[in-house]
Amino acid sequence: xxxxxxxxxxxxxxxxxxxxxxxxxxxxxxxxxxxxxxxxxxxxxxxxxxxxxxxxxxxxxxxxxxxxxxxxxxxxxxxxxxxxxxxxxxxxxxxxxxxxxxxxxxxxxxxxxxxxxxxxxxxxxxxxxxxxxxxxxxxxxxxxxxxxxxxxxxxxxxxxxxxxxxxxxxxxxxxxxxxxxxxxxxxxxxxxxxxxxxxxxxxxxxxxxxxxxxxxxxxxxxxxxxxxxxxxxxxxxxxxxxxxxxxxxxxxxxxxxxxxxxxxxxxxxxxxxxxxxxxxxxxxxx
Numbered sequence: 001x002x003x004x005x006x007x008x009x010x011x012x013x014x015x016x017x018x019x020x021x022x023x024x025x026x027x028x029x030x031x032x033x034x035x036x037x038x039x040x041x042x043x044x045x046x047x048x049x050x051x052x053x054x055x056x057x058x059x060x061x062x063x064x065x066x067x068x069x070x071x072x073x074x075x076x077x078x079x080x081x082x083x084x085x086x087x088x089x090x091x092x093x094x095x096x097x098x099x100x101x102x103x104x105x106x107x108x109x110x111x112x113x114x115x116x117x118x119x120x121x122x123x124x125x126x127x128x129x130x131x132x133x134x135x136x137x138x139x140x141x142x143x144x145x146x147x148x149x150x151x152x153x154x155x156x157x158x159x160x161x162x163x164x165x166x167x168x169x170x171x172x173x174x175x176x177x178x179x180x181x182x183x184x185x186x187x188x189x190x191x192x193x194x195x196x197x198x199x200x201x202x203x204x205x206x207x208x209x210x211x212x213x214x215x216x217x218x219x220x221x222x223x224x225x226x227x228x229x230x231x232x233x234x235x236x237x238x239x240x241x242x243x244x245x246x247x248x249x250x251x252x253x254x255x256x257x258x259x260x261x262x263x264x265x266x267x268x269x270x271x272x273x274x275x276x277x278x279x280x281x282x283x284x285x286x
Contacts, residue, residue, distance in 0.1 A: 004016055004284045005226075005258045009193055011280030013037075013047075017060040017070065018276040023083045026268055027068050028276050029057035036060065036070060036081050039282060041270065043059040050079040050087055059100045059141065059264070061108070065123050069108050071097035078110065078121055090125040099141030099184075104148045105165045111139035111152055118142060118163050130167040134159070140182045141224070146189045147206045153181030153193050160184070160193060160204060172208035176200065183235065187227025194222035194235050201225065201235055202248050213250045220244070226265045226273065234273050236262040243275060243285055257283050 013034030021027040023148065026039045027175045030047070034055040037047045050057055055075035063069045068081045073096050080088045095112035097119070103109045112129070116137050119153070120128040130263045132139060137154035139161065150163045154171070158179045162170045173183065180197030191204040201217030203211045221239035228234060234249040242260060243255045261278035269273055269275050272286025 001255065002286050003255065003257065006039060006045070006282045006284070008037065008045065009047075013280065015033050015276035015280065015282060016263045016278060017058050018067070018266050018274055018282065019060045019062060020268050020274075021068060021083065021086045021268050022062050022066045024269040025032055025083075026058055026266070026274050026282060029060050029070050030281060031056050031058055031278070032080070036068065037082075037238075046085070048081055048085040048087060050081065051075055051077070051089060059097055061100050061102055061109055063123065064102050064106045067117060069100055069101050069102075071110055073098060073113075078108070080123075090121060092119060092125075092127060093119070095119065098115070098139070099152065100152055101142050101150070103165060104144055109142055109144075109150050111142050113138050113140075116254055116255070118150060118161075128167075130163055130169065132161050132169055132171070133172060134161075137161075141184045141193070142187050142223060143184050145186050145191055145206065149173075151184055151186070151191055151204075153184050155180050155182055155196075160191075160208075170208070172204065172210070172214075172271055174202065175213060183222070184223035185225045185227045185233070186227060187233075188231040189229070190231070192225045192227050192233035193233075194225050195260075196221050196238070203233070209259070211250075213246050213252070215244065216252060216254075223263055224265045224275075226267050228267065234265055234267070236275055238262060243273060243283075255285055259283070
């Protein structure tokens with residue numbers, strides 16, 4: 001597989017989250033610049049400000065309305081960005097939003113780190129809060145599972161929470177203490193998540209049963225994950241500057257990356273794997 005690096009114009013902008021947009025382009029957040037970027041299939045980039053430089057856009061996803069939605073962690077807001085670059089911001093209170101995903105109910109769901117909750121934001125900006133019942137849990141990324149519920153790693157509780165659209169919460173403890181789960185994604189009927197503290201990638205079934213796959217390099221700090229259609233999982237190795245892959249049988253492959261600090265990851269419209277490098281680039285593996 002070939003690795004291609006696409007530097008961003010401002011290396012200090014801190015590319016962080018990445019997703020495949022409804023237009024087939026790669027969309028990414030720039031945590032150090034208060035902006036969202038779009039990169040076309042030809043490599044052309046354009047950026048859209050989502051507010052002040054300190055807003056800290058982090059996670060990004062395609063919404064049910066065909067726009068891009070991202071969390072602004074330091075601005076305590078959610079930004080909606082159309083494919084033409086029109087921006088709307090919705091304040092969400094002093095909750096420090098982080099991960100975001102489209103739910104099965106036609107709304108966006110995001111992790112409220114400071115509030116120990118998942119929050120639902122409708123496309124008109126109306127909010128509903130669902131407490132997770134675990135103080136200091138620090139919910140991280142969030143995804144819609146194959147069962148139609150929302151699933152969210154609890155970074156400081158070493159657990160993964162399942163939340164129905166009606167707000168029923170089940171917390172599944174992980175078998176490894178200090179796992180500090182962060183990224184999560186669903187695919188091929190299962191859930192994958194990264195244990196940044198334990199140097200492992202986990203797979204979880206709907207009843208909470210966990211299989212952990214320990215990385216060859218336990219200091220690699222796996223961060224974000226992207227489930228693949230074949231039943232495996234891609235993940236970023238933040239501290240080791242690699243992309244990793246684990247198949248359904250636990251076999252690992254690893255790819256060295258240029259630059260440093262890979263964070264978000266997505267499988268693009270072209271079938272390639274894309275990651276955002278916080279040192280100032282997007283990288284394509286395919």
